[in-house]
Amino acid sequence: KIKRKLKLVSMKGAGSKSASAVFDIEEDGNLKFESEATSKSKLSICGLCKAPILEEPEYYLDMPFHHNHVKIYMKLAGAFGQARVSDVGPSGVIDAAFFFVDVVGLSDPALSVRRQIEKIEALNDMIGHCETFKKASDKRVLPTGDGMAIGFMLSPESPLQLGIDLHHALKKYNTHTNKEDGSFLDVRIGLASGSVFIVNDVNSNQNIWGPGIIFARRVMDVGDGGHILLAGPLAESLLTLDDKYKGMINLLGDYQVKHGQIIKIYSAYSGNEFGNSVIPARFKS
Template identity: 50%
Template sequence: MKEILFKSTRQNSMKIPNNLVHAAFFFTDIVGLSDPIMSTETQTAKIQGLNQMIQECNTYKKTKENEMFVLPTGDGMAIGFKDGLEQPLDLAIEFHKKLKKYNENKTKIDKILVRIGCHVGPVFLVKDILGNLNFWGQGIILARRTMDVGDDWHILLTSTMAESLLEVSLRYKEILYPLHDYEIKHDQKILIYSAHGESFGNKSSPKKGLIEKSIINEKTLEQNQKITFEHVKFELRLQDSDNRIFHRRTYKITNHFEDPIYEITTGIITSVKKSFYDLDVKAFNDDVELQIKSINVDTDFIKEFTIKFEHPVFENEDMEFTITYASEAAKNEFNNKFLINAKKFDLIFSYSSNLKIKNPKAKLIQNETEKQINIEPNIKRGIFTQVYWDTIKDISIGDEIELIWE
């Protein structure tokens, strides 16, 4: 590998070590192989079966020897693909399909159960004590630790790899599901995705390392000390008679703190049971989709998550970001309790005029006084009816907005 030089603005050269490579990693092991009731013969047969099935996968066979490196681990293996991002997941899916067929007529003790972890990142190529090429670094370490979170049949990916795949092709949206934040070795917290479909993967969420701790109250207090919410706008578009609503929330903020702001934690409460994935939550700054850095809480009705801004927001700078999601309303109503102070708040409710919605009403319930203020709407009618309330000022933490319709 040739040494690569990057020129800095100071005319110095930063040398990239010639044994450093960037690769996409597939890491797997056999679940329960060390079970003491399992004979050595059965253990050996499982290792040989795993090796053979991997070798028979088209993804493995079509990859040139100089484009990948393989590290046997005794009860499994790690494979690094140097020239592609998609191969680890493609290999995992192909391997699972072969494995299910292999297990069809096997006894329980003879079935091969595996877990798989995938990540993309750098590694150093080094020679071991026997002079064989080996590799070590964040790329393979995070693939291994992601795998360790899983149970049998899990195909787990780091958010780095999953989000890169989602940018490559829309087909991955049908099989990649954000799970939650998990704690791995050295107290490191990572967001993990699961890949599953009809004949591969495991739909259940792994429990090992799961972090289910609300941080929104702590974060909200911290954020309210640093950020001014200049303008908040909630747009609700009723899509059909089944009360499915598309939500669009826009926040204009100003940083009045000396340190830059890189991320923000927020939450969503639904009136029906939904997973974070089911809501199809997205965040944007202008037309740029922002990274959902972590999912702190994902219960039936409550979601908490952290959004990473594309660029830091410096002191006295402002920016606008948007969150979108979709969910049904259990009744003809929408409620929201504010965890922020906002100088101005707009509420917009729109629907097809064919739905014949009647009497949409909104009221603000003030936290400190418990006073309920009915707000007069402005209405625009046409193919779509738009009802908006844009005179709501000085929202305080704990205030509630309530929207009902017939």
């Protein structure tokens, strides 16, 4: 037998809703239509959000999608080289808290390539030994060349705690360095929360991409060496979560980032323990 699908688009002289009917052509030439219940049990599953598709699906790379999800999937696939979005729930997105760090002055032409590599390796090693990093089973790490982005899927406190851990490690590390020979290691950190997709890269490793991680990068870009800056939503969430944060998270004010977007930025610091209490240069300009 041969399976076919018939779609009713319109009916002259009568109002109608576009619908499809699936039927088999039997060996004797008769048509056998599937019942409505059988058709519903065979609904296509969206390749992005993994939810059943109640309307006529739209196909891309032989995968069915909701009509409004095809462009989103194509954008992700383009960014990750035909990546396929992992099953992360009915919405296809997750909310996470992000830690974004880079090495200050790494592109300085006065630094040798070997010195640059030493700094990157030292940063990676310090973060890898931080207790917050080691204990978090819900994290996703995305190397960025001169630093890294880390998404924590469950705990909004983890990014700030990791920043504090890293500053303690840097303090010990820099007792054996000096600024004259370029060995001193300085970083800036941006923290934010927001939505992201979890996607598989070309090596089938899971990675993260989306507004949340971009937001953390923009917050970090505002800072100078030693700063731990937080986007408003994450900072305000922590301030309501525990009173201990009221003594370390301080409002800097509103700042205009790319595309004219204005965001509220906070700075986390505590004396000589961690952070930088000086207002970032970009706020002064």
